[in-house]
Amino acid sequence: MPRISSYGTWTSPVSAGAAAAAGRSAQWLAEVDGALWWAETRPDEGGRVALVRALPDGGTEDVLPTPWNVRNRVHEYGGRPWVAAGPAVVFTHWADQRVYALTGGEVSPLTPEPATPQGVRYGDLRRGLDGEVWAVRERSTGSRRTDIARELVAIRLDGGGERVLVAGHRFFTAPQLSPDGGHAAWLAWDHPAMPWDGTELFVAPVAADGSFGAARVLAGGPAVAVCQLEWESADRLLMLADPDGWWNLHRIGLDGVAVNLAPVQRELGGPMWKLGVSWFAPLGSGRFAVLDSGRLAVLDEHAGSVTPVDTDLTVWSSAGLVPVPGGIAGIAAGARRESAVVRLDPATGEATALSPQPDELPPPEYLPVAEERIFTAADGAEIPAYVFPPSNPDFTAPEGELPPYLVHVHGGPTGHSDGALSLDFAYFTSRGIGVVAVNYGGSTGYGRAFRERLREQWGVVDVRDCVSVAEALVAEGLADPQRLAVRGGSAGGFTSAASITMTRTYAAATVKFPILDFTGWTGAGGETHDFESQYLVGLVGPYPETEQRYRERSPITHVQSLAGPVLFLQGLEDEICPPDQADRFVAGLAGRGVPHAYLRFEGEQHGFRRAETIIAALEAELSFYGQVLGFTPPDVPVLELAR
CATH class of the missing domain: 3.40.50.1820 (Alpha/Beta hydrolase fold, catalytic domain)
Incomplete structure (x- = not known):
């Protein structure tokens, strides 16, 4: 029989320590050579963010030992802090905000130590041309917190330095290279807009020497927010945009003609607080995994429908949706399940956890x-x-x-x-x-x-x-x-x-x-x-x-x-x-x-x-x-x- 006791005086096994342990969560999920990798917050390691990969036997292992902390300060909220590029995994380190490469078990710096500690920061790392990683670079230019300049840069993987690709706006997302290497696309916006107010989708040709040609606006504007873009082919992109007041998935050609793949009064995107987040991923045959206000759904462009996936994992993170054989991988939580990396078959809702629940749950x-x-x-x-x-x-x-x-x-x-x-x-x-x-x-x-x-x-x-x-x-x-x-x-x-x-x-x-x-x-x-x-x-x-x-x-x-x-x-x-x-x-x-x-x-x-x-x-x-x-x-x- 339950004991009678006033509200607020009940004893509970839910300790503050258990709540702290639950802060050990995954983010920035991606695939590397057929395996899933992610960053993982570690409250019990002073708040360090580790880089982790899934093993074939179902376990996980840390890729980088302490003190490596895979995190950055771009926009102060941070952006995508790691990316696989050729034989290297490239990442940002919190302590000095520099970019490093992990190759063959060895770590080497790719960017110089700034004159002012953490005075140059990088985020939203993306694969660029061969031998390069593309990123947003943020530089302190004065003593005030608002004395900041940003550019899009290419960073050489051989330690050969970096070069500016694009400047001229207050804020950017990192450029993404088309499948044929012929074009790059990115988002930009300026004060006083926030990225959910209005952004512009830019596209530019990429020359043989790696420089960008004249950029033009393909979509977006002062009252239209594009929150994610991905190349679908050499001449088409997919984007989440809200011209009708709801973030829906659109296909847009290099000619600027856009088509809403499934018009719904539902939010399939979200606010871009961090650079590099994603709310959709292609599943093939005109189907896409999408996050419908955080819940996993499948968009079918042929039927023009968005159908929720029947699963008890009711909240999915925008920090990584990855197509995998037989379904989708992501970071998800439920009413009684802490956030974890999972593989899920959208047809059945069957999920397999790849990262464990907290020991103190x-x-x-x-x-x-x-x-x-x-x-x-x-x-x-x-x-x-x-x-x-x-x-x-x-x-x-x-x-x-x-x-x-x-x-x-x-x-x-x-x-x-x-x-x-x-x-x-x-x-x-x-x-x-x-x-x-x-x-x-x-x-x-x-x-x-x-x-x-x-x-x-x-x-x-x-x-x-x-x-x-x-x-x-x-x-x-x-x-x-x-x-x-x-x-x-x-x-x-x-x-x-x-x-x-x-x-x-x-x-x-x-x-x-x-x-x-x-x-x-x-x-x-x-x-x-x-x-x-x-x-x-x-x-x-x-x-x-x-x-x-x-x-x-x-x-x-x-x-x-x-x-x-x-x-x-x-x-x-x-x-x-x-x-x-x-x-x-x-x-x-x-x-x-x-x-x-x-x-x-x-x-x-x-x-x-x-x-x-x-x-x-x-x-x-x-x-x-x-x-x-x-x-x-x-x-x-x-x-x-x-x-």
């Missing part, structure tokens, strides 16, 4: 299964969300008690939450704390019009939608109105901070590596990196014309209006949301009598990658909720709160 009965729901905004708009109710087979709450609930706000804000297993969420739900992950207006997966609900409305629509969901759960008798908290990181940290300062719905907030001062986060303010330095033009308005709006919506303007206690979590090496803003906000709390805590983590960038940080942050968050929402969680260190 708790029993399934302690893992929540999300309920996908649609709530209604104040303006009548739909708000998708995933509800993870408290669940633990060993406990039940006293009759009549309602659970505390955490409103989880995803980052981006051009991003989304999904229903895949999250041990972070399970850490709370298995202790009697509900979680609801809200896809507020501006989230991806629901078409351009839904994304653009947030245009010039950040700090309004997101805050209001999250409040609407929280209050709906209260109205339905599912959540305690006195024990609601809001949590999020990055853009989600902003919405959490805005919510606790500008509404009275929540009793507490956890704010992780946040944006708190819009004026500082502009290009003029200098407190963020180049890629997002003009993001707020679309999200808030042109600056300085709407400067007053920037100030009014900044949580730091409203420090004195906190509705409840707040916990700040911040990496000290974060170049996207540097600690400056959190430092200022917390300094403004001194002596105000509001309970708060501020944990700063050495060696962490944007998002936490080290096991010890993940553990400390989760345990601090649980202790914080216990103290401010009125319960005593067992077996967790008590977080000291200042006032």
Whole structure:
């Protein structure tokens, strides 16, 4: 019989250590000589990203030993960090951001050491002409975070240096070579656009000496975002673009004539936060594996259809879809399965895992299964969300008690939450704390019009939608109105901070590596990196014309209006949301009598990658909720709160 105990006090086998171990995930999957290779995050190795390959016997092995860290800083979010080119595997190394080649078990540098540490960075590595790798090169040109120049470059595999292929735009994806070697194609865009606003697909002839001829725009524009391109033949490309408001798969010839292969009001692409991501792969005979808002589907151009694959792997990563004999390989997760590399037969849905589940994965009965729901905004708009109710087979709450609930706000804000297993969420739900992950207006997966609900409305629509969901759960008798908290990181940290300062719905907030001062986060303010330095033009308005709006919506303007206690979590090496803003906000709390805590983590960038940080942050968050929402969680260190 389950024991009766108040919500928040339940004991659970879902430890913070188990959540940290789940951070050991795959990315950047590709095929090398018939074998699957991928990069793998290692929280237990200081956040290192290893390069791994699958073995014929079903096991895996590391290709590169420590300290090699296959990761880069292009756009600060990184881009495709490795590629096979002839006899070499070429990769970027985090410590110095240089490009290296692994050949015959030996590693050698291909690019010089920059004059300023990490001052030259490379990403989105692609095979180029024989003896070359093509990449995006990013160079710091001054002391400000926005002093950046980018070019497309060819890097010699024999260590013979690099040459510039294309310049003239603020942002690029790496060029891709046509099958006959006659043309190259790439994407480019400029401030203030983000890549989901509008990009241009360029194509140029490749001369005998390897130089590019005159480039011309084949597709895209200010209001059309191309998010992926692949050559299909010497004179045709495949591209994901949204001229009709939804990312659909198109075929386009060198004459610029494009055909939508299966017109659907579904998102088969996504936001290009990292360079080199992919949402489709050809299966042959006019069929394509596609990601339909993250779910695997098969597009049949002859039938003009997009058909979901019947599998319990409900969330697929855009960091690698690879055609393999008999199906597709990818990185996928489910409601009770952590992300793993799998092979899948689309016809049967049968999947074979190539990378293991975490050793510390708790029993399934302690893992929540999300309920996908649609709530209604104040303006009548739909708000998708995933509800993870408290669940633990060993406990039940006293009759009549309602659970505390955490409103989880995803980052981006051009991003989304999904229903895949999250041990972070399970850490709370298995202790009697509900979680609801809200896809507020501006989230991806629901078409351009839904994304653009947030245009010039950040700090309004997101805050209001999250409040609407929280209050709906209260109205339905599912959540305690006195024990609601809001949590999020990055853009989600902003919405959490805005919510606790500008509404009275929540009793507490956890704010992780946040944006708190819009004026500082502009290009003029200098407190963020180049890629997002003009993001707020679309999200808030042109600056300085709407400067007053920037100030009014900044949580730091409203420090004195906190509705409840707040916990700040911040990496000290974060170049996207540097600690400056959190430092200022917390300094403004001194002596105000509001309970708060501020944990700063050495060696962490944007998002936490080290096991010890993940553990400390989760345990601090649980202790914080216990103290401010009125319960005593067992077996967790008590977080000291200042006032």
